[in-house]
Amino acid sequence: MTVLLTNGTVFVDDDLRAQAADLVARAHEQGAHRLALVRDGDAEAALSPDLSELLIQVLTGLARGPVSVSALPEELTTTVAAELIGVSRPTLMKMVRDGVLPAHQVGSHTRLRTEDVLALRKTRARERREAFEALLRLDEQFGAD
Known part of the structure; x- marks a missing residue:
């Protein structure tokens, strides 16, 4: 029911x-x-x-158990963005300072566009997959017994 x-x-x-x-x-x-x-x-x-x-x-x-489903807002807090990307909040702030991830200030708070965060998440996933595939090729090339 x-x-x-x-x-x-x-x-x-x-x-x-x-x-x-x-x-x-x-x-x-x-x-x-x-x-x-x-x-x-x-x-x-x-x-x-x-x-x-x-x-x-x-x-x-x-x-x-209990489940909660909701749509992502257009802007994210640094805490939520860090969780989505899979990094710590300090690492996220370093990415913002280094220009890896665009952000803007709302008062004294840093906000990130959801679209930018999801794009970075997708890029990082692709890079991880490519690195893993490269390791598999090396393993096949040199053989691990």
Whole structure:
């Protein structure tokens, strides 16, 4: 059972949490990475990979306990930005000082555009992946016994 409050909060009972856990387990067993919506008697509507991933993450979280989902604002605090990028706040502030990440002041507070933070996050993920792949190539080249 679900209860929707006027502020957009949705409460679910233990049965629905158990259903979420079962669905996530089956999706992992079957290697499913995309979800689809099916209405009785209607054609299937496939969800985009990004939306499928979001719903799988929400269901995974729901199976474990309470979940909160919200949209990111246009501007972020340094604490939230650091968490999104996966660095400490002092490291984030160094990135701002060094010009790696643009920021602006709102009074005495530093604010960052969400778009800039997500772009940096994506760049860092790509760089990590490339570095890992380079290490794998070195491992294959020199062989690790």
